[in-house]
Amino acid sequence: MKPEVDYSLYLVTDSTEAILGNRDLISVVEQALQGGVTIVQYRDKTSDTGVLIRIARALHEKCKQYSIPLIINDRVDVALAVGCEGVHLGQDDMSVTDARNILGPSKIIGATVSSVEEARIAVERGADYLGIGTLYATNTKKNTKDIIGIAGTRKILESLSHPTSSAAAKQIKTVCIGGINATNIQRILYQLHYSPFSSPSPPTIKPISGAAIVSAIIASSTPKHASSLLRSLITTSTTHPTFLPSNFSPSPSLPSPQTLLNATLTLHKTNPLTHNMTNLVVQNLAANVALNIGASPIMSTNGTEARDLAALHGALVVNMGTSTPEALTQYKLAIEAYNAVGGPVILDPVGAGATAARKDALRFLLGVGYFTVIKGNESEILEVARASHIPIPIPIPSSSSTTTPSPSSSPEQPQPQQQRGVDSTHTLTHPSKLSLVKTLASTLRCTILMTGPTDILSNGTTTLSIKNGHEYLGRVTGTGCTLGTTISAYLAAAAAASSTSSSSSPNDSHGPESKDEVKNIGVLEAALASVLHFEIAAEDAAASLDVKGAGSFVPAFLDALAAYREGVVEGRLGEEWLRGRMRVE
Numbered sequence: 379m380k381p382e383v384d385y386s387l388y389l390v391t392d393s394t395e396a397i398l399g400n401r402d403l404i405s406v407v408e409q410a411l412q413g414g415v416t417i418v419q420y421r422d423k424t425s426d427t428g429v430l431i432r433i434a435r436a437l438h439e440k441c442k443q444y445s446i447p448l449i450i451n452d453r454v455d456v457a458l459a460v461g462c463e464g465v466h467l468g469q470d471d472m473s474v475t476d477a478r479n480i481l482g483p484s485k486i487i488g489a490t491v492s493s494v495e496e497a498r499i500a501v502e503r504g505a506d507y508l509g510i511g512t513l514y515a516t517n518t519k520k521n522t523k524d525i526i527g528i529a530g531t532r533k534i535l536e537s538l539s540h541p542t543s544s545a546a547a548k549q550i551k552t553v554c555i556g557g558i559n560a561t562n563i564q565r566i567l568y569q570l571h572y573s574p575f576s577s578p579s580p581p582t583i584k585p586i587s588g589a590a591i592v593s594a595i596i597a598s599s600t601p602k603h604a605s606s607l608l609r610s611l612i613t614t615s616t617t618h619p620t621f622l623p624s625n626f627s628p629s630p631s632l633p634s635p636q637t638l639l640n641a642t643l644t645l646h647k648t649n650p651l652t653h654n655m656t657n658l659v660v661q662n663l664a665a666n667v668a669l670n671i672g673a674s675p676i677m678s679t680n681g682t683e684a685r686d687l688a689a690l691h692g693a694l695v696v697n698m699g700t701s702t703p704e705a706l707t708q709y710k711l712a713i714e715a716y717n718a719v720g721g722p723v724i725l726d727p728v729g730a731g732a733t734a735a736r737k738d739a740l741r742f743l744l745g746v747g748y749f750t751v752i753k754g755n756e757s758e759i760l761e762v763a764r765a766s767h768i769p770i771p772i773p774i775p776s777s778s779s780t781t782t783p784s785p786s787s788s789p790e791q792p793q794p795q796q797q798r799g800v801d802s803t804h805t806l807t808h809p810s811k812l813s814l815v816k817t818l819a820s821t822l823r824c825t826i827l828m829t830g831p832t833d834i835l836s837n838g839t840t841t842l843s844i845k846n847g848h849e850y851l852g853r854v855t856g857t858g859c860t861l862g863t864t865i866s867a868y869l870a871a872a873a874a875a876s877s878t879s880s881s882s883s884p885n886d887s888h889g890p891e892s893k894d895e896v897k898n899i900g901v902l903e904a905a906l907a908s909v910l911h912f913e914i915a916a917e918d919a920a921a922s923l924d925v926k927g928a929g930s931f932v933p934a935f936l937d938a939l940a941a942y943r944e945g946v947v948e949g950r951l952g953e954e955w956l957r958g959r960m961r962v963e
C-alpha cells in the first residue's frame with residue numbers, strides 16, 4: 379500500500395558548499411524533521427554511488443523515526459538499494475514509466491514539470507505528484523527558461539483541474555518549488571490556492587498541495603526553527619495569511635454610494651498614516667494631496683524605519699518612479715515589514731516598461747511581497763502582466779503607430795508599443811483592458827487599477843470602469859503617483875477601522891454609526907472611493923473660474939480634495955449627490 383503523504387512542507391536537500399557549508403547533512407535533516415517537515419527528498423548530483431547509498435540509508439533511518447517518507451532524486455537504483463519510499467525524476471532523468479516498472483505500484487514517484495504539456499505527460503505515465511517550477515530564480519537556479527512564476531504554475535494547476543482532464547490529473551498532488559522562504563511562502567500558497575484538503579477553491583483551479591524548500595532550511599543556521607516557522611506559516615495560510623489587510627474581502631458587485639461615502643468618513647475619522655517611498659518628482663505634491671484628503675503623510679525611503687512605521691496601522695506606497703538599485707533593497711525591507719503585519723501595500727510601477735532596469739526592478743518587487751493594490755497606466759499594467767507571464771492582448775492596429783515588437787512577440791502579431799518614459803501608450807481596446815485587468819487581479823489575487831481617461835479597477839471578481847476625472851490630470855506630472863497616495867490612505871483607514879472599534883477616533887464627525895458598515899469597506903470599495911474622491915475633486919477644480927490651465931489647476935485641485943472631504947463629513951455631499959456624480963459601470 380502506498381502511504382498517504384502530506385506534501386505541505388517538502389524538504390529538498392542540497393549538499394553543496396554554498397548551501398550546506400561544512401555541516402553534516404544527516405544532522406541538518408534531523409533538525410528539519412524535528413521542526414516539522416512532512417516529506418524529505420535527498421538530492422545530491424555529485425557524490426559517487428557508494429556515498430549516495432550510505433547517506434540515503436542514514437537519512438532513511440532518521441526519516442523512519444519521524445514517520446516521514448524519504449524520496450531520492452534521480453537515482454532509482456539508490457532508492458531500491460535503501461528501500462525508501464520513492465524517487466523524484468527531472469525531465470532529463472529516467473522516465474516515470476520506466477521508474478514505475480522498476481519500482482512497482484507501491485512507491486511514490488514525483489516528476490519535475492514546468493509546462494502544461496510536461497504535466498500532462500507525467501500524469502499519463504503514472505506520477506504520484508508533480509514538482510512544479512521554477513517559481514522564482516534562486517542562487518542555485520538562475521536559468522530563466524524554467525522560471526514560470528505564479529502565472530505559469532497556476533496555468534499548470536488549471537490544466538490539471540480542467541473539466542476535460544483525466545481523473546488522475548484531478549487527483550495528482552502538486553508542490554511548487556523555487557525561491558520559497560519564510561517571507562514569501564504565505565503569499566505564494568495564497569496565490570496558488572493552497573488547501574490541505576483536495577476540494578478546489580475556486581473551482582477553476584486545483585489547489586497546490588505544498589511547497590518545496592531548499593536553502594531556506596538547509597542553509598539556515600537553525601534548521602529546526604526555520605522548519606517550524608515555515609510549518610506554522612503554512613498552517614495559518616489557510617485561515618488568514620498575515621499579509622492580507624483585515625478588511626480584505628472579495629466584493630461581489632458595484633459598491634453602494636453609501637459604502638463609498640463611509641470610506642471617506644472613515645478616512646476623516648482615522649486620519650491614517652500614508653508612508654510613501656515615492657519618486658523625487660512628486661514628493662511635495664503627494665504629501666499635500668495626503669493632507670488635503672485627510673491623511674497624515676510621511677515620505678521616507680529608509681527601509682530600516684519601515685517596521686516602526688508599519689506598526690502605526692498605515693499603508694505603504696512603493697513608487698518606482700526614480701528608484702535606484704539601492705532603493706530596491708529599501709523597498710524590500712518595507713514591503714516585508716508591512717506584509718508581516720497585514721498593512722496595505724500599493725505598488726506603482728512607474729515607467730516599468732521603459733527600460734531594462736525598470737523591467738528588472740518590477741520583477742524583483744513582484745517576487746518580494748504581496749501588493750494589496752497594483753496601480754499604473756496602460757503601459758505599466760501591461761508590463762506587470764508580462765512580468766506575471768500573462769498573455770498580452772493584441773493592440774488596436776494603427777498605421778501611424780511605430781510598434782516595437784517585444785522579444786516574445788510572434789512576427790505576425792502587433793505588440794503594444796514600448797513605453798517611452800513614464801507616460802502611457804494607449805493601444806488596447808476597452809474590452810482588452812477589462813479582460814487584462816481582471817485576469818491579472820485574479821492571477822495575483824490582488825486588486826489592479828489601470829488608469830487613463832477611463833480607469834479600470836478589478837479584484838478578479840468585480841471589474842469596474844470609472845469615467846470620472848479631467849484631462850488636466852493627464853497634463854500635470856505625478857497625478858497617477860498621488861492617486862497611489864490617495865488609495866493608500868483609504869486602504870489604511872478601512873483596514874484600521876475594521877480591526878478596531880469605530881468609537882476611537884481623533885476627529886469628531888458624523889462617522890459611520892455601525893461597525894458593520896465599516897466592515898463593508900473592503901479593498902475594492904476603498905480603492906473605488908479613493909479614485910472617486912480624486913477624480914470628482916479634479917472635475918470640480920477644473921470647473922473653477924480661476925483655473926485657466928494645468929498650472930492653475932494644481933492649487934485648485936488641492937482645495938477641491940479638501941472640499942470633497944468636508945462636504946461628505948458635514949453631510950452636504952450625500953448619497954444622492956454621489957450617485958449623480960459617479961460615472962462607474
Ligand SMILES: Nc1ncnc2c1ncn2[C@@H]1O[C@H](COP(=O)(O)OP(=O)(O)OP(=O)(O)O)[C@@H](O)[C@H]1O
Binds near residue numbers: 755756801802852860
Ligand atoms: N484624459 C483624461 N480624462 C480624465 N481623467 C484622466 C485623463 N487622463 C488621466 N486621467 C486621470 O489622471 C489620473 C492619473 O492617471 P494617468 O494614467 O495619467 O497616470 P500616470 O500616467 O501614472 O501619471 P503620472 O506618471 O504622471 O503620475 C487618473 O485618476 C486618471 O483617471
Ligand SMILES: Cc1ncsc1CCO
Binds near residue numbers: 800859
Ligand atoms: C516625470 C517622472 N519621472 C520619473 S517619476 C515621474 C513622475 C511621474 O510619474
